[in-house]
Amino acid sequence: MMGHDEDRQMEDESATICRLCNREQPLYFYQQEDVIKRLPERSLTKLTLKMKQDLLDKKLNYLKYLRVSAKFCDPCQCARRKVHTYC
Secondary structure, eight states: OOOHHHHHHHHHHHTTSOTTTSSSSOOOOTTOHHHHHHSOGGGOOHHHHHHHHHHHTTOHHHHTTOOEEEEEEOOSSSTTOOEEEEO
16 A cells, blocks of 8 residues: 555656646757657647647748747646646
């Protein structure tokens, strides 16, 4: 049987996965085109798949202005909804 501290530690570890990109570290779409192009599509979320397609289609008008942070934020009051900022 697990103790309260072990439960909390497991929740903290699971909270390090972003709900938008499903990764511990965010994807930086600008100036890392080669990395993005090599990622298998099955590992991407709807958001990152759409941004990858825009990168391949040369729709860089918004990707170069995208600010991505590895810090997690709370987008709403829902429990365990930590996400990276893609703004």
